[in-house]
Amino acid sequence: MSGGHLGERLTALVDGELGHHEREKAHRHLAACAECRAEAEALRCLKKRLRALNDTMPSEGLLRRLEAMGEPGDPLPPPVPRLPGQARPPAVARPGDVAARTRPSDNRPRRAAAARRRLPRGRYLIAGAATLAVLGVGSAAFAAGADPGSLPRVTPSVEQFAVEHALTSGDVPLTDPRPEVTAGDHP
Amino acid sequence: MSGRTSHQSWLAGGLATALLMLWFVTTGDTASGARLRSDPEALRLLRGAEGAARDTAYEGVQYITSWSRSGMSTTSLVNVAHVPGQGTRMRVQSTTAEQGGQMFEADDSQQARGGLTGYTPTMLDLLARNYAVVQAGEGQVCGRTTTIIEARRADGTAAGRFHIDRSTGLMLRRELLDQQGRAVNLTFFTEMRPSAPKTMFVAASAPQTVEAPWTHRLAGADLGALRYRGWPVQSALPGHLSLYDARQQDAGGPVVHLSYSDGLSVVSVFVQRGVLDPSSVRSWHKTTRGGRTVYLRDTVQQRAVWAGRGYVYTLLADAPPPVVDQAVAALPHGDTGFWGRIGRGLDRLTSWANPFD
Numbered sequence: 001m002s003g004g005h006l007g008e009r010l011t012a013l014v015d016g017e018l019g020h021h022e023r024e025k026a027h028r029h030l031a032a033c034a035e036c037r038a039e040a041e042a043l044r045c046l047k048k049r050l051r052a053l054n055d056t057m058p059s060e061g062l063l064r065r066l067e068a069m070g071e072p073g074d075p076l077p078p079p080v081p082r083l084p085g086q087a088r089p090p091a092v093a094r095p096g097d098v099a100a101r102t103r104p105s106d107n108r109p110r111r112a113a114a115a116r117r118r119l120p121r122g123r124y125l126i127a128g129a130a131t132l133a134v135l136g137v138g139s140a141a142f143a144a145g146a147d148p149g150s151l152p153r154v155t156p157s158v159e160q161f162a163v164e165h166a167l168t169s170g171d172v173p174l175t176d177p178r179p180e181v182t183a184g185d186h187p
Numbered sequence: 188m189s190g191r192t193s194h195q196s197w198l199a200g201g202l203a204t205a206l207l208m209l210w211f212v213t214t215g216d217t218a219s220g221a222r223l224r225s226d227p228e229a230l231r232l233l234r235g236a237e238g239a240a241r242d243t244a245y246e247g248v249q250y251i252t253s254w255s256r257s258g259m260s261t262t263s264l265v266n267v268a269h270v271p272g273q274g275t276r277m278r279v280q281s282t283t284a285e286q287g288g289q290m291f292e293a294d295d296s297q298q299a300r301g302g303l304t305g306y307t308p309t310m311l312d313l314l315a316r317n318y319a320v321v322q323a324g325e326g327q328v329c330g331r332t333t334t335i336i337e338a339r340r341a342d343g344t345a346a347g348r349f350h351i352d353r354s355t356g357l358m359l360r361r362e363l364l365d366q367q368g369r370a371v372n373l374t375f376f377t378e379m380r381p382s383a384p385k386t387m388f389v390a391a392s393a394p395q396t397v398e399a400p401w402t403h404r405l406a407g408a409d410l411g412a413l414r415y416r417g418w419p420v421q422s423a424l425p426g427h428l429s430l431y432d433a434r435q436q437d438a439g440g441p442v443v444h445l446s447y448s449d450g451l452s453v454v455s456v457f458v459q460r461g462v463l464d465p466s467s468v469r470s471w472h473k474t475t476r477g478g479r480t481v482y483l484r485d486t487v488q489q490r491a492v493w494a495g496r497g498y499v500y501t502l503l504a505d506a507p508p509p510v511v512d513q514a515v516a517a518l519p520h521g522d523t524g525f526w527g528r529i530g531r532g533l534d535r536l537t538s539w540a541n542p543f544d
Contacts, residue, residue, distance in 0.1 A: 137536070138529065145532025154461035156492055156501040161444070165455040165488075165503040167400040168432055168446050 005029075006036045014043045223319035229336045230320055232351045233306045239356035240304040242271050247329075247379035253372045255485040256508045264377075275304075304358070306450075309431050314338055314450025317427045318346055326350050328359040329376050338451055344368065347451040355381050363451055365507040372488075372505050401444060405433035417535045418443060419458060419498060425513040426506075428454055447514070452506030454514050459501075463494035476512070479520040495520040496530060 006026055012018050013026045030037050246268035254260050266278040306314065314320060318338035323345075326333045333350035340346050345368065350360035360375035405413070410420050410433055420443070422430050428447035435443055447454040471482035471492065484490040489504040489511040496519045504511045519534065 137533075141529045141532030141536055142525075143532065144535040145528035145530070151497055152461040153464040154459050154494075154499040155464045155467035156457065156459065156499060158490065158492075158501060158503075161442075161455065161457045161501055161503060162488075164401060164434075164444055164457075165446075165453075168434070168444070168455065169448075169453040169505065 005033065006040075010036060010040055010043060014040060014047055223315075223317070223339070223341060225315045225318075225320040226322055229322045230311060230315060232322075232334060232336060232356070233314070233320065233349065233358075234308070234311055235356045236349075236351055236358040237304060237306055239352075240269070240358070243269070243355050243357060243381055244271055245269050245355070245357065245379060245381045247376045249374060250377050251372075251374045252370075253488060253505070254370065310448060310450055312450075313429060313431065313448055314347075317449045318451070323348070326360075328352075329379050331359060331379065333359055340366075350375070352379075357381075363505065363507070366509070371507045401434040401436045401440075403435040403438050403440065405435060405443070409433075413443065417497075418460075419496070419519050419534060420445060421518070423447070424454065425517050426452070426510045428452065428510070428514060449510075452504065452510050454502065454504040454506055454511070456514075456518065457501040457503075459499045460497065461494075461499055462497075463492065463499045468492050476515060481515060491515050493520065496534070 006013065006029055009018065009022070009026060013023065018026060030040060246266075249265040249267050250262065251265060252260050252262045264280040266280065267275060269275040318340060320336060320338050323335040323337040326335045328350045332353045334353060336349045336351060337345045338347035338349075344366065345364055347364065348360075348362040349358055351357070352359050357379070359379060361373075362370050363372040365371050413420050420430075420433070424447050427449040429449070430445055431448055432446035433443065434446075441459055443458045445456045445458065447456065468482040471484050473480065473482055475481070479493065479495070481491055481493045485508070489502075489506060489508060491500075491502040491511065493500055493515070498519070500518055502511065502515060502518075504514070506514075519530070
């Protein structure tokens with residue numbers, strides 16, 4: 001936690017965008033830091049109010065004006081030329097996106113936020129690919145495991161096998177005695 | 188940021204594990220990477236025992252005892268006579284075995300030799316790969332002075348013990364020991380005379396069975412073709428057992444004989460296409476291993492029969508019971524139904540992807 005407080009990570013925590021590990025760390029910090037706790041509470045209240053704002057319907061007049069702005073045939077606004085080194089202009093908010101206009105600016109590290117946004121899609125892709133692979137291998141195994149037909153009943157020629165085993169292992173071939181063998185101690 | 192790092196760590200770890208598993212699957216036995224240190228003189232004596240068994244004329248009586256899981260022993264006495272250039276005659280006396288019999292094995296046969304006939308280069312290599320082979324003092328067998336050689340496990344316990352005759356170089360005693368140091372299989376000469384028998388075997392003796400192993404040896408390409416057709420041919424079994432020989436009675440014969448060894452234990456697996464006729468194993472001990480039905484007998488040697496995925500398996504082993512259990516568990520089981528078909532299909536897909544394993 002930079003500077004001893006949560007700082008910009010507090011917003012991410014309230015938005016529910018922190019990873020498991022980071023969230024645990026933030027909660028541990030909140031338990032000990034009254035200042036951050038108060039700030040978190042304030043942010044939560046603000047978020048609740050914004051959400052309530054989002055639920056209210058715009059007035060009829062406002063809706064009409066907004067629709068008039070999107071009439072076909074209107075000329076597109078001219079592109080704003082960017083000077084060298086100038087940052088990309090902020091995206092134009094869509095009509096009705098009240099939250100986008102009222103949300104405080106996101107000053108969190110850009111790459112981390114992007115990674116968090118990409119992760120769920122990657123997971124779905126991996127899960128989908130794994131499912132497809134399992135289904136594919138399973139179907140191939142099922143097809144390859146088909147029995148060629150009825151199988152013969154087999155009586156193993158054990159005594160003949162015993163001779164063959166002895167000949168390849170160099171031992172003396174011995175016949176299998178009847179069960180009444182003598183009990184003997186190990187030497 | 189740290190969440191992303193953790194995600195990447197998991198991804199890297201998963202990739203590394205997958206690559207490691209792929210390496211295990213494609214390379215098979217990993218014990219070869221950690222060879223135990225053997226005494227070259229002990230290996231030379233074992234190698235020399237095979238040459239001595241071929242070049243020395245001798246006759247004697249061998250005592251062969253094996254112990255079952257329950258501690259029951261089965262003993263056989265075998266009269267052995269060998270004439271260099273001709274072969275070895277073995278006459279099994281009727282003792283605790285049901286019946287005797289005799290067999291003649293020609294010297295020019297190409298099969299791997301074991302028992303008291305010494306070690307072929309292949310078997311010796313397996314022995315040195317899996318055990319530390321060292322000299323362990325001096326002994327006596329049937330009044331003859333011997334050099335004792337031990338094959339030791341990584342933990343230092345003896346898994347096998349051999350006595351090599353100091354005067355002839357013949358192996359006079361061989362012990363296979365379990366993890367507790369108890370003998371599982373014991374073969375030794377009770378009498379041995381290094382002198383040529385008076386008569387030529389084949390001309391003078393009564394009718395006898397001249398035995399030779401199955402003639403159609405299966406090379407790597409044959410095994411690959413079998414795997415491609417769905418036959419369960421594994422290149423290794425647990426307990427460092429490596430496939431060192433594969434045969435059929437003749438080309439396209441109905442039975443495939445796969446021989447596995449770690450240099451001491453020998454496990455033969457006979458594979459046939461079909462389903463097991465239950466009446467053929469009526470006198471066997473039916474048991475369940477991991478929810479699967481296996482028929483066992485462990486008198487003269489460890490024997491197991493079971494069926495799975497369209498094949499019948501007969502396993503014969505001169506090996507400690509835990510080694511046999513591991514081998515049985517590693518071979519395919521399960522029969523019909525959806526999962527049986529999926530399992531059979533996966534086996535085939537694997538063999539198509541890698542027919543050399």
